[in-house]
Amino acid sequence: xxxxxxxxxxxxxxxxxIRTVEELIKMSPDEYDITVFGAEPQPNYNRILLSPVLSxxxxxxxxxxxxxxxxxxxxxxxxxxxxxxxxHRKQCVVSTDDGLSAPYDRLLIATGSxxxxxxxxxxxxxxxxxxxxxxxxxxxxxxxxxxKRAVVIGGGLLGLEAANGLSLRGMEVSVVHINDWLMERQxxxxxxxxxxxxxxxxxxxxxxxxxxxxxxxEQHVTGLRFKNGLEIxxxxxxxxxxIRPSIALAKSAGIYCERGIVxxxxxxxxxxxxxxxxxxxxxxxxTYGLVAPLFEQAKVxxxxxxxFGRMRYEGSLVSTKLKVTGIDLFSAGDFHAAEGDExxxxxxxxxxxxxxxxxxxxxxxxxxxxGDTVDGPWYFQMLRDGTDVSEFREHILFGQxxxxxxxxxxxxxxxxxxxxxxICGCNGINKGMIVKAIIEKKxxxxxxxxxxxxxxxxxxxxxxxxxxxxxxTLGGDYSASPNKKPMCPCTELSHDDVRAAISKHxxxxxxxxxxxxxxxxxxxxxxxxxxxxxxxLAAAPDTYQDDSHSRFINERVHANIQKDGTYSxxxxxxxxxxxxxxLRAIADIADKYEVPTVKFTGGQRLDLLGVTKENLxxxxxxxxxxxFVSGHAYGKALRTVKTCVxxxxxxxxxxxxxxxxxxxxxxxxxSWTPHKFKIAVSGCPRNCAEATIKDFGVVCVDSGxxxxxxxxxxIKVRVTDFLCKVSTEAEVLEYCGAFMQLYREDxxxxxxxxxxxxxxxxxxxxxxxxDDASMRAELYARFLQSQTSAQIDPWKARAExxxxxxxxxxxxxxxMAN
Amino acid sequence: MNWIQIGKLEDIPRxxxxxxxxPHGEIxxxxxxxxxxxxxxxxxxxxxxxxxxxxxxxxxxTCPLHSWVISLENGEAVAPDTGCAHRYNVKxxxxxxxxxxxxxx
Numbered sequence: 001x002x003x004x005x006x007x008x009x010x011x012x013x014x015x016x017x018i019r020t021v022e023e024l025i026k027m028s029p030d031e032y033d034i035t036v037f038g039a040e041p042q043p044n045y046n047r048i049l050l051s052p053v054l055s056x057x058x059x060x061x062x063x064x065x066x067x068x069x070x071x072x073x074x075x076x077x078x079x080x081x082x083x084x085x086x087x088h089r090k091q092c093v094v095s096t097d098d099g100l101s102a103p104y105d106r107l108l109i110a111t112g113s114x115x116x117x118x119x120x121x122x123x124x125x126x127x128x129x130x131x132x133x134x135x136x137x138x139x140x141x142x143x144x145x146x147x148k149r150a151v152v153i154g155g156g157l158l159g160l161e162a163a164n165g166l167s168l169r170g171m172e173v174s175v176v177h178i179n180d181w182l183m184e185r186q187x188x189x190x191x192x193x194x195x196x197x198x199x200x201x202x203x204x205x206x207x208x209x210x211x212x213x214x215x216x217x218e219q220h221v222t223g224l225r226f227k228n229g230l231e232i233x234x235x236x237x238x239x240x241x242x243i244r245p246s247i248a249l250a251k252s253a254g255i256y257c258e259r260g261i262v263x264x265x266x267x268x269x270x271x272x273x274x275x276x277x278x279x280x281x282x283x284x285x286x287t288y289g290l291v292a293p294l295f296e297q298a299k300v301x302x303x304x305x306x307x308f309g310r311m312r313y314e315g316s317l318v319s320t321k322l323k324v325t326g327i328d329l330f331s332a333g334d335f336h337a338a339e340g341d342e343x344x345x346x347x348x349x350x351x352x353x354x355x356x357x358x359x360x361x362x363x364x365x366x367x368x369x370x371g372d373t374v375d376g377p378w379y380f381q382m383l384r385d386g387t388d389v390s391e392f393r394e395h396i397l398f399g400q401x402x403x404x405x406x407x408x409x410x411x412x413x414x415x416x417x418x419x420x421x422x423i424c425g426c427n428g429i430n431k432g433m434i435v436k437a438i439i440e441k442k443x444x445x446x447x448x449x450x451x452x453x454x455x456x457x458x459x460x461x462x463x464x465x466x467x468x469x470x471x472x473t474l475g476g477d478y479s480a481s482p483n484k485k486p487m488c489p490c491t492e493l494s495h496d497d498v499r500a501a502i503s504k505h506x507x508x509x510x511x512x513x514x515x516x517x518x519x520x521x522x523x524x525x526x527x528x529x530x531x532x533x534x535x536x537l538a539a540a541p542d543t544y545q546d547d548s549h550s551r552f553i554n555e556r557v558h559a560n561i562q563k564d565g566t567y568s569x570x571x572x573x574x575x576x577x578x579x580x581x582x583l584r585a586i587a588d589i590a591d592k593y594e595v596p597t598v599k600f601t602g603g604q605r606l607d608l609l610g611v612t613k614e615n616l617x618x619x620x621x622x623x624x625x626x627x628f629v630s631g632h633a634y635g636k637a638l639r640t641v642k643t644c645v646x647x648x649x650x651x652x653x654x655x656x657x658x659x660x661x662x663x664x665x666x667x668x669x670x671s672w673t674p675h676k677f678k679i680a681v682s683g684c685p686r687n688c689a690e691a692t693i694k695d696f697g698v699v700c701v702d703s704g705x706x707x708x709x710x711x712x713x714x715i716k717v718r719v720t721d722f723l724c725k726v727s728t729e730a731e732v733l734e735y736c737g738a739f740m741q742l743y744r745e746d747x748x749x750x751x752x753x754x755x756x757x758x759x760x761x762x763x764x765x766x767x768x769x770x771d772d773a774s775m776r777a778e779l780y781a782r783f784l785q786s787q788t789s790a791q792i793d794p795w796k797a798r799a800e801x802x803x804x805x806x807x808x809x810x811x812x813x814x815x816m817a818n
Numbered sequence: 819m820n821w822i823q824i825g826k827l828e829d830i831p832r833x834x835x836x837x838x839x840x841p842h843g844e845i846x847x848x849x850x851x852x853x854x855x856x857x858x859x860x861x862x863x864x865x866x867x868x869x870x871x872x873x874x875x876x877x878x879x880t881c882p883l884h885s886w887v888i889s890l891e892n893g894e895a896v897a898p899d900t901g902c903a904h905r906y907n908v909k910x911x912x913x914x915x916x917x918x919x920x921x922x923x
Contacts, residue, residue, distance in 0.1 A: 452898050458885070523833060523851040526873040526880030526887070549833040553871040553882040561882050565868040810836035810847060811824045813919065 005033045008305065009094055009104035011084045011249070013038025015047060016278025016294040017110030018066055023302030025074055027520070031306060034076045035102045037094070039083035040133055043067055046442065047133075048291055048474070054137050054165030063134075065442055077102075087253035089271060106273055106305060109250055109261060113243040113279035113289065118153065122215030122224075128237045131162045140238065144169040147235025151175075151224060153212055155182040157322060159240035160195075163204055166238070174205040174232060176212060176224075186320045186331040190347070191354055191370045198327060198352070207232075245280045245287055260287045265312040267301040277301045283315060290318045295444065303492065308518055311492050319380045330376035333366035333383050334358065341365065346397045355397055362390040374414060375399035377467040388761030391721065414468040423465050426458035434466060438473045446470065447489070487748075488527040490520050495531070495748040502539050510536065510547055524550075531749035534636070537672060538744050541786035548803070554634035557806060558794045559616055567616060568609040571628035572669060575643045575662035575681075576604025585626035593619050602713075603640030603678065605631060617807050621799035629793040632669065636750070638740075639678045641665035642690065646683030646700065655700035657683035660729050664698075667733055668740060670791040671783070674747040674756075677740065678712070692720045695743075695753040696736050701725075705732050709739060709765065710757035718754040721762050724770045738769045738779035741786075745779075821909075821916040827853065829915070835870040835879070840919060845906055846870035847917065848890050850877055856890035857908040857917055863888075863901025 008024075010017045013036050021034060038044075044066040052058040071078040082096045087107065095101035115130035117123050127147075129139045143150070144166060152163045155177030167173045175182075181192030182199075196206055207226070215237055216223045223233040245260035256262050256270040260282030267275050267283075277297040279289055288294060293316035300313040319332035337343045337358050346355040353371035357364060357379065363386050367379040378399070382389060389396055414423075419432030437443060437452045449466055450457040456466045487495045498517065507513045510532055514524060524532065529550035537544045548556045559567035571586070586606055590598050596610040611619060620630075633639060641664050644650065646657030661681040668679070680691040681698040691697030697708040697720050704727035711720035723739070726732060742765065747756040757765060768775050798807075830836045830849040837860055838845045846860040846869045854877070860870050867883030877890045887896040893905040907918035 454898055521876055523875055525875045525878075526885065529873060529875065549831060549874065552873065557871075561868075561871060563865070563883065565866075565871075805829065805831075805836070809839050809844075810829055811838045813822060813824075813838060813840040 006031060006105045007103060008032040008034045008106045008108065009102050010034065010036045010108045010110060011087075011094065012036075012108075012110030012112055012278065012280075013040065013044055013078070013080060014110060014112050014278065015044065015065070015291060016112070016298055017108060018044040019295055019298035020108060020110065020277050020301045020305070021074075021076065022066075023299050024305050027302060027308065028306035032106075034074070035104075036071070036076055036078050037082050037084045037096065037100075037102075038078070038080045040135070041081040042134060043071070043078070043080070045134065050131070050134065050137050051161035051165055053134070054140060054162065055168045056165075060134055060137075062439070084249060087249065087255075087274075089253055089255075089274075092273065104273070106275065108301065108305070109255075109269070109274060109276040109280060110278045111246040111249060111280045114246045115239060116242040116244050117239050118212060118241060120212055120214050122217060122221065123239075125215060125217050125221045126219070127217070127221035127235060128215060128239065131158055131238055131240050132243070140166060140236065141169065143236035144171050148172055149174070149234050150236040150238065151232065151234040152238045152240060153224075154240035154242070155179070155206070155208070156240060156242070157183060157186065157320060159238070160199070160322060162238050162240055164199075164202075166236070167203055171236070172205075173203075174207060174234075175199075176207045176210050176226075178209065178211050180209045182206075182208075183322075183329075186368075187329070187370075188335055188356060188368055191329070191331075191356070191368045194352065194354055194370050195322075195327070195329060243279065243289055245282065247280055250276070250280070258282055265300075265314060266304045266309075267297055267313060268304070275301050275305065283313060286315060288316060288318065290320070291444070292316060293318060299492070310518055317380075317384050319376065328369070328371055328373040330369040330373035331367065332376070332380045333364070335366035335368045344393075344397050357396065359389065359393075362388050362393065364389060372399075374468060377471055378464060385759060387759065388763055391762055414465050414472065423469070424453075424455035424458070424462045427454040429453050429455040431469065434469050435473055438470060443470070444474065487531060488525055490524050490528050491517065493517060498532070499535055499539075502535055507536065508540065508544065510550060530555075534672060534674065534749050538786075542789050555636070557613065557616065558620075558630055558634060558798065559611070560634040562609065564610075566610045566612055568607050568633075569611050569616070569619060569623075570601060570605055570607050570631040570633035571623050572631040572665070573605040574665050575641055575658050577643070577658055577662065582626070582628075585623075585628075589619060589622045589626070592622065601633070601640075603633075604642050605633075605640060607633070613807055614809075617798050617801075617804070620795035624793065624796045624799050628795075629669070630795040635672065636675050637673055637677065638665075638668045638671050639676050641668075642678070642680040642694070644681075644683050644688040646681075650683055652686060653683035653700070654702045655683060655705065657681040657689065657698075657700055660698065660700075660705075660732060661689075663729065664733060664736060667737065667784075667787070670793075671740060671744070671787060672790065673740065673744055674749050675752040677743070677753070679736070693717060694720065696739060698732055698736075703727070705729075707732065707735055710753045710762075712752055712754050716754070721757060723762075723766065734776065734780045735769060737783040738776045739765070741779040741783035742768055744783075744786075819918055819920055821918050824915050824917045826913055827855070827910055827915060830855070833874045835872075835874060837868075837870045838917060842919060844868075844870075845917065846879075847908060847915065848874055848879060850874060850890065855908050855910060855915060857906040858888070858890065858893050859904040859906075861903060862886055863895055863903055864899065869903060 046063040046065050049063040053060055084094045085097045086095045093101050093103045115132045129136050150166045150171040150173045152159045153176045155175045163173045163175050181189045182195055211227045212224055213227045214225045221237050225231045247257045247261050250261045251257050261276045261280050262282050263269055263276050267277055269276050278294050297313050300311045303311040322329040335358055342359045344357040356368045358366040364383040417431050421431045423431050434453055434455050441452050443449050456463045486492050505516055533547050533550040553561050559569055593615050595608045599607045601607050641661040643658045643661035647653035647655055678694045679696045680689040680694040682689040682691045683700050691699050692708050693711040693713050699706040704725055706725050707723040708720035709723045712718050824838050832849055833851055835846050835848040844860040846858050848856045860868050862869055862881040864886045867881040869879050871882045872879040878887050880887050886899050888903055893903040895901045909916050
């Protein structure tokens, strides 16, 4: 036990510093002896919730993120009320003015920021406060007890929240702002004017384009004077004109600073032993004052402190939301149109709704919303992802009408829903449960909400609603999931990172992959293993040794598990065309195995339900003998090719849709895809095979074949996008194979073609599959190559004895000995 | 209580499970990546899903029906879910797997 641990000293007991410590403990619980110095006397509390404390909607205790017990449990030495005043870099020791000192091997500076106080006469008078800490809030509340008139200098986010809080506490509040509209860093003039009008209605006074010259008073503040000579009375002055990174300490120790403490992408300062995170930091020229970026920085710093050495912080895009109850305001990105930008505007004065989107090259650069902000997270997501919006540009201002869908479309605002309204239908989680968990468990991210409530953890269709709830409950500092989402908690790497690493390092097996990429768990989890198995298989279809224990049960045993643990069996019926002999064979087999239910599927075939696992190989043997192969109805794979009767029978048919469908199914069956893949061929534009809600749909016309991609029924019905028109069956096959291959190489596991296309843009697909003939040919060739090892009937193999142990019990203990 | 021989370690695939049918119901016997063995009642506390068919990761199994995660060490569901699958003693002696079953009532 005498191993000496590495010593980590943290200067700053606030959100960024402690978040880093939390992340570090998660990754590497025993590596460090941790000492934390905090200037404030409190344990770590949620600074972004000061406004609700000021307005009386929350108590301070509710904002505490880590209570005293947390520090004890994690063996962290905590010194509160002890600002560090010196860093002795040569000796690697920090010290405070009252004689405390602590040696370090690694130092983390998280000193945050300090409010900027205007250099005007009277600034030091009692009754002049900043708005930064719980002490400031207490001072304001005390003033609200005795005084009547408050003046807030600075009409930014913080100033308006302070003004609103003081007004709710019964004070007469005036806001002084140098600009001619409020929140000019987050709002354009039109949005700012709407906000001013609304706040005036609520009783706030405004002095816009006014500049403070002096604060008046002898013993205590009594008022202030503007440069234009006007004087107003005040019993309390709150200064919210901006914050500055707190860098004095770092500077005095000779650490390189500009506006903030300069760090690299690993959050390391110019002194390699010293890291820094939070508002005190300057990264790639940027400083940040919102919590979401700080948390991303904390993750990266912790990763490097834990010596994982894998992550880089690459800067953040931030969005803002005003935490003033009843005012909906959202902004993100750069919303002042520059040359070459396009502006989309929606202004509905009587409803009090204003939306402005800035586009460049059909990608969102910025968004300002007032009055109706329910789509804020959606715009922000597209902004971060760089989504090409050209396909739905004409609707974009009206929002993501199908937000959360499941029949809930048009829900005006998730905050207007009743607490009992069900948000996550899969897990039966209602709005009240989610909001309660966010507040009580202090959740900041969608992953945390999933872990604590299960909401949005199954089918994911309510993710938008849950994100809206998070944004609305937390206000502006909602930590929207970072640009790069880790594929699961076993890693920090995203799906794209992992796919890139597989090809870069020529990874060939899962253990090798997990070791090379520093997986945090010994053998992954039920979420990453199937994804990795698919990625490895897609990268090397001829050589990869499939890992059946990383496949979901359905793919492992080639049948669909049912609620009672039995399975359903669906043989392939090419193009949905069958014969009396085939039907007779199926009927006999159903009789033989006493199949309780036989049902037609939506994909034109027959489902034999209620088969026990032990019977599967025998039944498959009989089906194979009758000429059937597996229908892959259980897999993330090519499912069916649905057809109509086409020109062979139909009086409207223009082409042989059944024949083409059968050819397509013969060519594509057996292929594994990121998610299930469905094809349909309709013989004429009446589209009886419903080809326009399939992953790949063919609509025959007199002059050829229209190809459509990216449709699906299911949770969120999506109609296909038109890809192109071709004139021969051979071309249909080539385009289909090329499209499937691009999907296999490019999409994330469990991402159907619809969200894949929405994420990457139809242009991305057209460029590769339509415009570039040689790329199409290469994709198609790779597809056909991978099919040579994929088109081996799994049923036949198992009927002949493959994986036999999988289907029988290890042992049957008939009778107990006494 | 009786220790019953049920087979050899190699009979269960690594990161997999096999079942043993007993008068007490079906019991799932798991083998983890580090070659440890665990035994649980083969019914998920949520909706009786057959745990032996789930994906085994670390010392946990994810139920194939609704993705509850169950700890193999004690049968408890991992938060936020709550519930418990009955745990049986199982051990490895000279390459033989032994499962402990209660006496017949």
